[in-house]
Amino acid sequence: MNEFKFGSGLIASMPLLIGTLLALGPVVKRRGLMFSVRVTPEWSGSAEAGAILQAYRLQVAALTISAVLLSILGLLRATDWAVAGGPLILLGGWLFAFTAARRQTLPHADPRPPVRTAALVGADAPEFNAIQTLVPFVILAAAGCWLSLHWDAIPARFPTHWDLAGKANGWSSRTAAGVDGPLAIGAFICLTMVLSELGIVYGSPRTTGGGRTVRWQTVKMMRRMGYLMGVMFAVISVAPLYPHQLRPGLLAPAILLATILMVVPVIRASSAVDGSTVEQTPDSAWKLGLFYYNPADPALMVEKRIGIGYTFNFGNPVALIVTVAALAVPIVIVIWKRFS
Amino acid sequence: MSAPPVVSIHPESPDPARKQIADQIRSAIVENLLMPGDELPSVRRLAIDLGVHFNTVAESYRLLSAEGWLDISHGKGARVLRRTATSLPDDSEREEFRQRIRHLVAEMRGRGMEPLAIRGMLLTSLEGIQ
Numbered sequence: 001m002n003e004f005k006f007g008s009g010l011i012a013s014m015p016l017l018i019g020t021l022l023a024l025g026p027v028v029k030r031r032g033l034m035f036s037v038r039v040t041p042e043w044s045g046s047a048e049a050g051a052i053l054q055a056y057r058l059q060v061a062a063l064t065i066s067a068v069l070l071s072i073l074g075l076l077r078a079t080d081w082a083v084a085g086g087p088l089i090l091l092g093g094w095l096f097a098f099t100a101a102r103r104q105t106l107p108h109a110d111p112r113p114p115v116r117t118a119a120l121v122g123a124d125a126p127e128f129n130a131i132q133t134l135v136p137f138v139i140l141a142a143a144g145c146w147l148s149l150h151w152d153a154i155p156a157r158f159p160t161h162w163d164l165a166g167k168a169n170g171w172s173s174r175t176a177a178g179v180d181g182p183l184a185i186g187a188f189i190c191l192t193m194v195l196s197e198l199g200i201v202y203g204s205p206r207t208t209g210g211g212r213t214v215r216w217q218t219v220k221m222m223r224r225m226g227y228l229m230g231v232m233f234a235v236i237s238v239a240p241l242y243p244h245q246l247r248p249g250l251l252a253p254a255i256l257l258a259t260i261l262m263v264v265p266v267i268r269a270s271s272a273v274d275g276s277t278v279e280q281t282p283d284s285a286w287k288l289g290l291f292y293y294n295p296a297d298p299a300l301m302v303e304k305r306i307g308i309g310y311t312f313n314f315g316n317p318v319a320l321i322v323t324v325a326a327l328a329v330p331i332v333i334v335i336w337k338r339f340s
Numbered sequence: 341m342s343a344p345p346v347v348s349i350h351p352e353s354p355d356p357a358r359k360q361i362a363d364q365i366r367s368a369i370v371e372n373l374l375m376p377g378d379e380l381p382s383v384r385r386l387a388i389d390l391g392v393h394f395n396t397v398a399e400s401y402r403l404l405s406a407e408g409w410l411d412i413s414h415g416k417g418a419r420v421l422r423r424t425a426t427s428l429p430d431d432s433e434r435e436e437f438r439q440r441i442r443h444l445v446a447e448m449r450g451r452g453m454e455p456l457a458i459r460g461m462l463l464t465s466l467e468g469i470q
Contacts, residue, residue, distance in 0.1 A: 113351035116390045118346060118347055208346055268357050296391075298387050298393065317410075
């Protein structure tokens with residue numbers, strides 16, 4: 001089995017992985033929340049809650065099977081749209097299943113308003129570490145220097161994209177944009193990681209108890225993700241120099257494995273946390289259970305209610321500016337590439 | 341190391357958020373949970389932690405500063421002061437304190453608490469007061 005077959009198998013199993021996460025999401029999430037709604041432990045253990053959860057999981061299971069079948073079909077017939085369609089159908093269907101379950105859960109929301117608690121301490125270690133956040137940029141800069149030193153050894157034309165059979169179908173040339181482009185994209189992604197870390201450290205509520213551990217595990221995860229992105233884009237950029245050693249089919253599983261290893265500590269911390277010490281935001285501020293909009297809350301970021309990590313408070317003007325800017329950069333690049 | 345003192349905002353409380361914050365910090369200082377020299381979170385930090393407007397926390401800090409509990413002069417955070425003796429409450433202020441305790445005891449009795457339990461609670465509240 002070559003790495004492309006391995007990579008294809010991985011692509012086909014992606015809907016299964018996503019489906020499993022979506023099915024378990026509401027319960028993997030910390031205690032006291034169900035379908036992004038604050039509920040009492042009594043109700044979340046009731047038969048009614050169990051029935052809602054079971055119906056949701058059945059829907060996700062059906063969607064997952066459909067998505068896996070579509071992906072396998074796409075791989076067998078080498079049809080890219082079918083491969084990409086599997087996860088899309090799964091995510092689209094999931095949104096319907098989730099909102100339906102949330103609608104059924106909302107009438108059972110905990111009637112007691114959330115009590116926000118904060119520790120009366122000035123500093124809260126570990127703080128933002130500027131030197132550590134520079135590491136991925138140093139890796140990318142080193143890759144850029146290496147490419148400059150070996151510029152003549154870079155092929156005049158080299159593959160940058162492969163089809164499911166492992167045949168190159170996208171090419172780039174030995175130009176500044178073609179060679180250094182991945183480094184620039186990597187630097188942009190690493191910068192968003194650093195900004196996210198800053199947003200969590202300085203713009204999110206410091207929770208007390210177990211919630212504090214979750215917050216710092218998330219900051220650590222963001223930092224490690226930055227390292228991973230730095231290494232990944234450095235490897236991609238120098239790959240034309242080493243076509244036999246650095247094969248793209250091996251990169252995807254390595255990144256997936258590294259990502260899982262980084263996410264596990266956050267999931268473990270989230271699962272262990274006591275429901276009474278989690279960050280308390282009002283249910284009414286969670287639009288669709290996914291987007292937090294609360295102009296009365298000065299926080300820039302808050303912990304997600306579904307999944308792991310943090311999300312913007314879209315009621316904060318800074319969040320809107322950052323979101324628009326982050327969306328504008330790739331759009332401008334695509335338009336520029338199309339018309340240049 | 342013991343857990344740091346905390347402050348909570350109860351949305352159902354009849355007291356506004358700024359009073360809740362000031363009352364709890366004052367209590368923490370009186371009960372020696374916060375010591376002279378301790379640094380409190382900055383206004384921005386505590387506002388984000390509690391999900392209230394920056395002005396709400398700033399008002400609480402200003403009130404405690406006016407009472408002599410906090411030093412907010414350096415403009416960053418707030419530092420607990422070694423409070424020097426202040427003027428004792430006059431008769432009318434003493435009467436107001438007495439009425440507040442009376443109302444609190446009546447409320448506790450109204451919720452079914454026995455006099456002995458109320459007495460124990462009041463004595464516990466006095467423990468650790470400097």
